Amino acid sequence: MGFGALLLQWRKAAPGRPTQARTAKAMGISVRTYRKIEKGAVPPRLTPAQFESLAELFGLDDEGRHALTLHNIGSTLIAPRGSSQPQLQKALRLLIDRQMPSPAYLCDQHWNILGFNSAMAEWWPWVMEPGANLILWxxxxxxxxxxYQDWDMHASAYVKMLKFAEATRGDDPELRELIEKVKKDPDVLHVWDTEKSMGETRDGHVFRMNVAALDWETxxxxxxxxxxxxxPQCRFVVITWVEGGEGERDALGGTRNAWAATAANQDDVEAAQWHEQNRVAEDAATRWRREAAxxxxxxxxxxxxxxxxxxxxxxxxMPAIxxxxxxxAQLTLAPEQSTVVWAxxxxxxxxxxxxxxxxTVIARVPREAIHGACLAEVLQLVRVALPADAAAAxxxxxxLLEERDTExxxxxxxxxxxxxxxxxxxRETGQF
Structure with missing residues (x-):
């Protein structure tokens, strides 16, 4: 989207839908000149007064003002100064890795994944795929x-980011290709056609997800x-897991540590004995939390x-997988480490x-592919994922079988x- 098309979009969306004449007056130029700009002519550099007048007329928010600024200065992000300096690349990799146990990644201006840490790979293995791209995923x-819970809301957020990028780098061929690729999806196309706002990043967004690596825990x-x-054209992103509770209330709204005032009965004793017998198995099931380092x-x-x-x-x-x-990709099972080396x-x-x-690997294997050599490799993965002790396994x-039977x-x-x-x-009564 060029500057003229962006002005047209802002003008039509602005309160009162200002005319071309009113907009031209705000810019201090003739109506004829303004019409040419909306049709694609290159505009002159705006003065601070013209900039503020336009922003006020269109009612631009911070994101819109940023887009207007980038257009006004003719800015495109410069080539990465650190791309040819190995020591800087190593420093960034160190920074990414040291965010553990929080997932972290580095992407370029087209959201191609350039680097990530182990937590990111555990939670979202797609980052290890060739050509991994956040927007496409x-x-x-x-x-x-x-x-994503409420995927439509997240889709709107990413479309806003694409529209912001389009407004600031409309002549970027790789960006155009990415936009056209995602718009081939009918759901995304609908969001694109109905979402009129822009957004630069998802910084500070708080949201809920169901993660396969955490047994689909919300x-x-x-x-x-x-x-x-x-x-500077890249984005360094850290995902922080937060608990819902604060102060004297826990995440579910109950009194924090209320369990400390309760007394145990025989059922509790028997349950504790049962859990003690299965302690090794439970430790293995949650080992990733303690072994992040x-x-x-x-x-x-x-x-x-x-x-x-x-x-x-x-x-x-593991050639089949x-x-x-x-x-x-090359995957090798490391039995002593209870991990898989994914290269x-x-x-x-x-x-x-x-x-x-x-x-993490098992979750990525298509169910229809689990037969023959692939089945044999999956069986090995499952055994290594279980405790080494036969009784604990x-x-x-x-x-696990009891949980699945209940479901x-x-x-x-x-x-x-x-x-x-x-x-x-x-459906009418909302009851079964």
């Missing part, structure tokens, strides 16, 4: 629509966006063989290595109610 991936996170001085950094090696060696002497190659993860060839002679949990499997039983009861009562009646 958020707007077109079925996975994103499941993980979490509330805050997005923090920063711009590295050495690479052990996975705090990624490694870069020169060959896939060097990457495989990081899995230890007993490393197990590697093929599913992409042409430039991706970023460039010739550069393999980026991330250690992830077996559950058996207990953990029992827990299936509830779903069957709901299905039977729908069949017996009629779907329409159930």
């Amino acid at each position: 958020a707007l077109t991936s079925p996975e994103a629509r499941v993980q 979490i509330e996170v805050v997005s923090h966006v920063l711009y590295p001085a050495s690479m 052990a996975l705090a950094s990624r490694t870069v090696v020169s060959t896939p063989d060097e990457a495989a060696e990081l899995a230890g002497a007993n490393g197990v190659p 590697s093929k599913l993860m992409g042409p430039d 991706v060839e970023e460039a010739a002679g550069i393999w980026s290595v991330t250690h992830v949990r077996p559950a 058996t207990a953990r499997i029992g827990q 299936q039983r509830v779903l069957r009861e709901v299905l039977n109610k729908i069949k017996n009562d009629g779907g329409a009646a159930a």
Whole structure:
């Protein structure tokens, strides 16, 4: 979108829909000149007075003023000063890694993922895929629509970012290609056509997500966006997990630590005994929370063989699953570490290595592909994900089966109610 088209959009959306004549007067130019600008003519540099007059006439918010500023100075973001300085790249990688256990990543001005830490790879493995792009994932991936609560609201936020980028870098061919690509999705196209606002970033946004790596637990996170001085066109993003409670109230609104005033009964004793027997299994299920520091950094090696060696002497190659993860991916199971060494060839002679949990890999394997060699590899992943002790592993499997049985039983009861009562009646009453 050029400056003229942007002025036209702002003028039509402004309170009272000012005419071209009124807008020209605010800019201190003739109506004829203003009409040419709306049709695509290059405008003169605005004076501070003209800038303020236009911003006030159109009722621009901070994002709009920023877009107007960038157009006025003819600004496009400069080439990254740090892109040719390896020491700066290493410093940024260190900064990303040291955000553990919070997920963090670095992306360029087109939202292509340039770097990420292990927590980011654990929670959102798509960042390890070749050509990973935040906007493409958020707007077109079925996975994103499941993980974002109220996806439509998030889609609007990302469309606002695209529109802001279009307003400031409308002649950027890669940006144009990205916009056209996401608009091929009918849902995104609808959001694009109906969303009239712009937004520069998602800095400070607080929202809820369901994360597969956390067994689809609903979490509330805050997005923090920063711009590295050495690479100002890039975005450094940290995702902070926050709890809902504050003060004397816990996350659910109850009195904090109310359990301290309660007394145990025999049922509580028996439950405690049962949990003690399964303590090892439960520890394994939540091990990632305590071992984040052990996975705090990624490694870069020169060959896939060097990457495989990081899995230890007993490393197990996983060629079938590697093929599913992409042409430039190599996964090796590290049994002693209970992790998977996930290597991706970023460039010739550069393999980026991330250690992830077996559950992270299992979640990425399409269910229809689990047969033959792939099934054999998945079975190995599942076994390594369980406690090494046979009794503890058996207990953990029992827990998982009980959870799945409960879920299936509830779903069957709901299905039977729908069949017996009629779907329409159930929807009208809101009851089953």
